[in-house]
Amino acid sequence: MRLYSSLYLLLSFLLFVFSSISVHASNTSDVFEPANLKDSKSSLQNKIKFPRKVLRSDVDTNLVVRCDAQVTRSGKLSLNYCLDKSKKAFPYVVAINNAAKRATIKPGKVNGRARKTWFQYYVVFMKKGDKHSVEVMPNSGLEVNRYGFDYTSAQRYKEGKGNFGVGCGINKHITVNAVIETDGTPSEIKVATEDAGKNCIKYLTKTFMAQKYIPAMVDGVAVRSLYSEQIFRFLPR
Known part of the structure; x- marks a missing residue:
C-alpha cells in the first residue's frame, strides 16, 4: 500500500508540474x-x-x-x-x-x-x-499629453496578401482609428471617411482586427494607446 501511495503522490506531483508548465506557456507574452x-x-x-x-x-x-x-x-x-x-x-x-x-x-x-x-x-x-x-x-503625437514626447506609437506589423485597401476605391480620404492594448491586440476600431462606401468600411474594420501590432512603449514598458492610420489607396501597399 505504501508503494502505491508513493506512486500516486509522485504521479500527482508530475501532473501538477506539467500542468503548471502548460499554463505558463499559454500565458507567455x-x-x-x-x-x-x-x-x-x-x-x-x-x-x-x-x-x-x-x-x-x-x-x-x-x-x-x-x-x-x-x-x-x-x-x-x-x-x-x-x-x-x-x-x-x-x-x-x-x-x-x-x-x-x-x-x-x-x-x-x-x-x-x-x-x-x-x-x-x-x-x-x-x-x-x-x-x-x-x-x-x-510617435504620432496623439498621446504626447499622456506619455510625453519620446514614447513610440503602436506599430502595425502584419499585413495580408494583395492590396490593403481593396474595395475602398481610388484617392479616397480614409482614416482608421483604434485602441491598441498592451499585448498588441486592437479594439474599438472606427473608420473615418466621407467618401467611402459600406463595403470599404466593413472590409477595413475586419482587416484591422486581424492585424498584429507592437504596442506603444514608454521607457520599454507597453502601454494602452490610441492609434490612427491613413489608408493610401492610390499607392501600392
Whole structure:
C-alpha cells in the first residue's frame, strides 16, 4: 500500500508540474521591440535638411509634419507618406522624403525577430531669425499629453496578401482609428471617411482586427494607446 501511495503522490506531483508548465506557456507574452530612431550618421534626424529657400527668407517658421513609414527588417524606410499636403508644407515634406530615402532606423522586433512595421513619427521645423532646428519624434503625437514626447506609437506589423485597401476605391480620404492594448491586440476600431462606401468600411474594420501590432512603449514598458492610420489607396501597399 505504501508503494502505491508513493506512486500516486509522485504521479500527482508530475501532473501538477506539467500542468503548471502548460499554463505558463499559454500565458507567455510576446516580447516587443518597437522600431525607433537611432543616433548615427544615417539617422532620420541627421538626414533631414531644413529647406534652403526658407532659410534664406526673413520669415520665422514653426511647422509640424506628421508622417508614416514602412520600415523594412533591415531598418530602411521603403515607403514614406507625410500627411500634410498643403502648399506651405510642401518644401518640408520634400526634405523629409529625400531624407527617408537615405536614412535608417532601428527595425521593429517581436520575440527577437525583425518585422516589417509601419512607423509613425512627426518632424518639427523651427526657425527664428538666423537660428533653426529640426526635431524628429518617434510617435504620432496623439498621446504626447499622456506619455510625453519620446514614447513610440503602436506599430502595425502584419499585413495580408494583395492590396490593403481593396474595395475602398481610388484617392479616397480614409482614416482608421483604434485602441491598441498592451499585448498588441486592437479594439474599438472606427473608420473615418466621407467618401467611402459600406463595403470599404466593413472590409477595413475586419482587416484591422486581424492585424498584429507592437504596442506603444514608454521607457520599454507597453502601454494602452490610441492609434490612427491613413489608408493610401492610390499607392501600392
